[in-house]
Amino acid sequence: MAPQLDSYFKQVDDLSDHFIERLRKAVAIPSVSAEDDRRPEVIRMGKFLASELKALGADVELRELGKQPHKEHLDLPPVVVARYGSDKSKRTILVYGHYDVQPALKDDGWATEPFDLTVDDKGRMYGRGSTDDKGPVLGWLNAIEAHQKAGIDFPVNLLMCFEGMEEYGSEGLDDFINEEAKKYFKDADAVCISDNYWLGTEKPCLTYGLRGCNYYSLEISGPGQDLHSGVFGGTAHEPMTDLMRVMSTLVAPDGKILIDGINELVAPMTDDEKSLYGDIAFTMDNLYESLGSTSGIYDNKEQTLMARWRYPSLSLHGVEGAFSAPGAKTVIPAKVIGKFSIRIVPDMEIEDVNKLVFAHVDKAFAALGSKNTCKCTLQHAGKWWVASPKHWNFTAAGKAVEHVWGVKPDLTREGGSIPVTLTFEQATGKNVLLLPMGSSTDAAHSINEKLDKRNYIEGIKLLGTYLHYVAEEPMKEE
Amino acid sequence: MAPQLDSYFKQVDDLSDHFIERLRKAVAIPSVSAEDDRRPEVIRMGKFLASELKALGADVELRELGKQPHKEHLDLPPVVVARYGSDKSKRTILVYGHYDVQPALKDDGWATEPFDLTVDDKGRMYGRGSTDDKGPVLGWLNAIEAHQKAGIDFPVNLLMCFEGMEEYGSEGLDDFINEEAKKYFKDADAVCISDNYWLGTEKPCLTYGLRGCNYYSLEISGPGQDLHSGVFGGTAHEPMTDLMRVMSTLVAPDGKILIDGINELVAPMTDDEKSLYGDIAFTMDNLYESLGSTSGIYDNKEQTLMARWRYPSLSLHGVEGAFSAPGAKTVIPAKVIGKFSIRIVPDMEIEDVNKLVFAHVDKAFAALGSKNTCKCTLQHAGKWWVASPKHWNFTAAGKAVEHVWGVKPDLTREGGSIPVTLTFEQATGKNVLLLPMGSSTDAAHSINEKLDKRNYIEGIKLLGTYLHYVAEEPMKEE
Numbered sequence: 001m002a003p004q005l006d007s008y009f010k011q012v013d014d015l016s017d018h019f020i021e022r023l024r025k026a027v028a029i030p031s032v033s034a035e036d037d038r039r040p041e042v043i044r045m046g047k048f049l050a051s052e053l054k055a056l057g058a059d060v061e062l063r064e065l066g067k068q069p070h071k072e073h074l075d076l077p078p079v080v081v082a083r084y085g086s087d088k089s090k091r092t093i094l095v096y097g098h099y100d101v102q103p104a105l106k107d108d109g110w111a112t113e114p115f116d117l118t119v120d121d122k123g124r125m126y127g128r129g130s131t132d133d134k135g136p137v138l139g140w141l142n143a144i145e146a147h148q149k150a151g152i153d154f155p156v157n158l159l160m161c162f163e164g165m166e167e168y169g170s171e172g173l174d175d176f177i178n179e180e181a182k183k184y185f186k187d188a189d190a191v192c193i194s195d196n197y198w199l200g201t202e203k204p205c206l207t208y209g210l211r212g213c214n215y216y217s218l219e220i221s222g223p224g225q226d227l228h229s230g231v232f233g234g235t236a237h238e239p240m241t242d243l244m245r246v247m248s249t250l251v252a253p254d255g256k257i258l259i260d261g262i263n264e265l266v267a268p269m270t271d272d273e274k275s276l277y278g279d280i281a282f283t284m285d286n287l288y289e290s291l292g293s294t295s296g297i298y299d300n301k302e303q304t305l306m307a308r309w310r311y312p313s314l315s316l317h318g319v320e321g322a323f324s325a326p327g328a329k330t331v332i333p334a335k336v337i338g339k340f341s342i343r344i345v346p347d348m349e350i351e352d353v354n355k356l357v358f359a360h361v362d363k364a365f366a367a368l369g370s371k372n373t374c375k376c377t378l379q380h381a382g383k384w385w386v387a388s389p390k391h392w393n394f395t396a397a398g399k400a401v402e403h404v405w406g407v408k409p410d411l412t413r414e415g416g417s418i419p420v421t422l423t424f425e426q427a428t429g430k431n432v433l434l435l436p437m438g439s440s441t442d443a444a445h446s447i448n449e450k451l452d453k454r455n456y457i458e459g460i461k462l463l464g465t466y467l468h469y470v471a472e473e474p475m476k477e478e
Numbered sequence: 479m480a481p482q483l484d485s486y487f488k489q490v491d492d493l494s495d496h497f498i499e500r501l502r503k504a505v506a507i508p509s510v511s512a513e514d515d516r517r518p519e520v521i522r523m524g525k526f527l528a529s530e531l532k533a534l535g536a537d538v539e540l541r542e543l544g545k546q547p548h549k550e551h552l553d554l555p556p557v558v559v560a561r562y563g564s565d566k567s568k569r570t571i572l573v574y575g576h577y578d579v580q581p582a583l584k585d586d587g588w589a590t591e592p593f594d595l596t597v598d599d600k601g602r603m604y605g606r607g608s609t610d611d612k613g614p615v616l617g618w619l620n621a622i623e624a625h626q627k628a629g630i631d632f633p634v635n636l637l638m639c640f641e642g643m644e645e646y647g648s649e650g651l652d653d654f655i656n657e658e659a660k661k662y663f664k665d666a667d668a669v670c671i672s673d674n675y676w677l678g679t680e681k682p683c684l685t686y687g688l689r690g691c692n693y694y695s696l697e698i699s700g701p702g703q704d705l706h707s708g709v710f711g712g713t714a715h716e717p718m719t720d721l722m723r724v725m726s727t728l729v730a731p732d733g734k735i736l737i738d739g740i741n742e743l744v745a746p747m748t749d750d751e752k753s754l755y756g757d758i759a760f761t762m763d764n765l766y767e768s769l770g771s772t773s774g775i776y777d778n779k780e781q782t783l784m785a786r787w788r789y790p791s792l793s794l795h796g797v798e799g800a801f802s803a804p805g806a807k808t809v810i811p812a813k814v815i816g817k818f819s820i821r822i823v824p825d826m827e828i829e830d831v832n833k834l835v836f837a838h839v840d841k842a843f844a845a846l847g848s849k850n851t852c853k854c855t856l857q858h859a860g861k862w863w864v865a866s867p868k869h870w871n872f873t874a875a876g877k878a879v880e881h882v883w884g885v886k887p888d889l890t891r892e893g894g895s896i897p898v899t900l901t902f903e904q905a906t907g908k909n910v911l912l913l914p915m916g917s918s919t920d921a922a923h924s925i926n927e928k929l930d931k932r933n934y935i936e937g938i939k940l941l942g943t944y945l946h947y948v949a950e951e952p953m954k955e956e
């Protein structure tokens with residue numbers, strides 16, 4: 001039997017101005033984690049969040065993470081952890097979000113003041129952090145408040161974990177989560193993260209997979225110092241010549257990875273999985289709009305989404321050490337470092353990929369017969385993440401979407417990574433659900449970031465509704 | 479009959495402290511043409527030179543070149559033109575040099591103050607501009623003074639052209655030379671430029687050839703803006719993938735240019751030319767020392783020098799628009815511009831090379847089947863220059879070297895370009911000789927630039943001796 005939520009929904013609607021006001025207060029605090037001199041603002045934002053939670057009756061703690069590595073004069077902002085409810089008969093849901101934001105300057109091209117929430121006549125609420133991730137974080141608080149004002153029992157115990165360094169690499173968070181998994185977070189039955197976006201603008205989605213990423217440096221060196229091409233051109237092995245050659249053996253213009261053995265590591269497509277792609281609300285025009293061009297590799301939705309979500313890709317990002325400015329410089333760079341990365345997917349293990357990459361590079365370089373020196377190293381790696389979309393955590397969320405929006409959600413994956421997802425899954429051993437609030441046009445890390453009022457208000461309804469469904473979903477995984 | 483120069487040589491030796499003092503005064507003026515706020519120092523240096531010339535009895539003019547293009551608040555430094563002697567019965571020799579210098583900061587790693595000439599116990603005179611090009615420029619003045627003090631008749635009429643913008647592209651000079659070729663410079667019978675270096679450290683050389691340079695931009699673009707490789711990797715044609723592919727088709731790791739038809743444009747080697755290479759004072763160790771490594775392509779002197787001087791080469795300089803900083807960034811650059819250049823040699827015409835390059839790039843890009851856009855353009859071009867080393871101007875200089883140094887000079891070419899050489903040749907229609915003063919270890923554009931006292935003092939003797947020989951050399955070209 002569907003939960004009776006009409007009075008909750010009415011409260012959310014009645015409180016919508018108040019909720020927007022709360023978002024306005026949060027956006028007004030420029031909690032930019034990447035800017036040293038705004039660190040006090042990040043900390044102020046953590047305290048604001050804590051005081052709002054306390055006012056709602058939650059138990060709140062500010063957990064310090066110590067000094068920032070390599071910047072020992074800077075305190076890391078605290079992790080705000082909170083518990084709302086501790087009824088042993090209820091399920092416990094752990095939610096994560098972040099209260100820091102990307103940098104923003106009006107001069108970057110914003111149409112409005114970035115830290116002044118500005119609502120236009122189409123209900124678009126512009127402001128840094130509106131959609132990433134202050135709107136979703138406040139969504140949980142607003143859901144609690146609307147339950148209180150509606151006089152409805154809160155359906156679960158809610159554990160909250162809000163960090164202040166997400167946009168700067170979540171410094172210190174992994175250790176914290178691993179440490180607290182069997183302490184503060186020990187009661188969690190499932191995890192929900194609202195920090196990604198709908199695939200489009202009209203249809204909500206649940207996200208069950210992310211690609212990982214292995215990032216490599218390919219260094220080729222020879223001469224003792226940069227040379228002048230007039231004096232040395234034609235007489236010495238040039239590192240750039242070798243680098244271009246080796247880099248061009250890694251991937252074909254149509255995106256096919258040319259490293260022996262890589263594609264064989266990829267989990268085969270099942271009919272079951274294939275069937276998920278047809279219904280996804282996505283068109284080639286969506287791709288072209290976001291690309292800003294029609295230079296897509298595939299001419300159909302299914303292959304495009306598969307290439308983004310479930311197949312690996314290899315991108316050549318750039319070259320360090322070569323001439324990179326406008327104009328003309330006749331330098332022969334002595335040492336150049338090519339940067340490339342591979343987005344990895346099930347069942348590619350990080351170490352297996354490394355072995356194949358290093359073997360390929362060694363072979364390709366040896367074939368050049370160059371007297372230069374070649375060295376390929378892994379800069380960083382992050383594993384892929386795929387959850388079962390048939391887990392009760394997802395089933396509950398799917399029903400909640402239908403209840404609030406009247407449509408079945410798209411089941412999506414993403415091509416990028418949200419590393420904290422895997423950390424929570426591995427540390428708690430519980431299912432993790434990504435339940436986005438914003439839409440694809442929100443411009444999270446760009447100028448004119450916004451959250452549509454509809455996504456915010458209906459999103460608050462959805463978060464509350466999800467908690468009702470997840471409270472009563474049979475605890476079985478199909 | 480060899481000129482009697484003993485009293486001249488004795489004066490040069492006796493005046494050597496005075497000549498070093500003159501160089502010290504010149505080095506002390508930081509005439510850095512690339513730095514806007516040092517422009518007054520460049521102008522001060524021009525005036526210093528003019529007053530020294532006047533004191534020696536030369537007719538001197540400071541010719542203004544107007545405002546600096548794109549920097550209309552800056553006056554270009556004047557060209558110092560001067561005439562010493564106007565005896566119709568004598569030959570007239572036009573000499574060129576520059577009185578501006580490269581930037582230099584003690585903090586760049588100089589062992590001494592760069593604008594404070596410092597002579598060490600091995601007679602190395604450290605200071606910015608010591609060898610490039612204040613030492614050689616003052617060499618002409620010193621030669622005049624030593625003739626006066628020795629009471630020897632000056633053997634030629636000397637026309638001088640000293641500019642103040644050489645290290646910043648000789649702004650305005652080409653027009654000036656073309657304009658004055660039939661005016662101020664109209665009497666010139668031959669031209670001599672002292673602004674390059676010996677091939678090694680022990681043996682003087684005369685330089686009769688320079689390679690030209692065609693510099694290209696290869697732009698590949700697709701997406702409307704930079705993309706995130708997580709979101710778009712595998713779904714869109716990536717400009718970097720295409721660029722690495724096309725660039726890697728231009729040149730082989732062993733330096734062979736792979737553009738159809740390019741190598742066929744090169745003038746064939748004659749036996750006569752080949753015979754010049756054996757005697758050149760150059761060893762593979764010289765190459766390895768200057769390379770800072772043993773990553774040379776050839777294992778013998780002859781092929782190495784031919785590759786540097788008389789064959790074309792193609793260097794890949796870098797990529798604009800891609801990720802070029804240290805660290806890891808998962809960007810798919812939307813527009814990347816590869817930079818490469820071809821050092822051109824006889825008989826490669828600039829336009830013919832362009833046609834072959836553009837055709838090659840078009841074909842290589844078409845073969846990729848990419849939906850991106852490719853555009854190759856010439857950024858700038860400079861023709862090669864080769865003079866006849868059997869011209870009387872060279873014969874005279876060769877005899878002068880034997881007279882002063884007791885050895886026949888190496889006849890060398892250079893792999894780089896000195897564009898003013900060709901300008902003088904074309905504007906005056908006269909033979910141009912490059913007669914270097916400094917040696918290969920002088921570090922002209924680097925930290926710790928120096929000129930050996932021996933090269934300076936014997937160099938002054940050589941410049942004067944050259945003028946005596948060139949005055950009496952039969953005016954025939956073999």
Ligand SMILES: [Zn+2]
Pocket residue numbers: 098132133166195
């Ligand atoms: Zn976020």
Ligand SMILES: [Zn+2]
Pocket residue numbers: 102132167444445
């Ligand atoms: Zn973000």
Ligand SMILES: [Zn+2]
Pocket residue numbers: 576610611644673
């Ligand atoms: Zn110079």
Ligand SMILES: [Zn+2]
Pocket residue numbers: 580610645922923
């Ligand atoms: Zn120079």
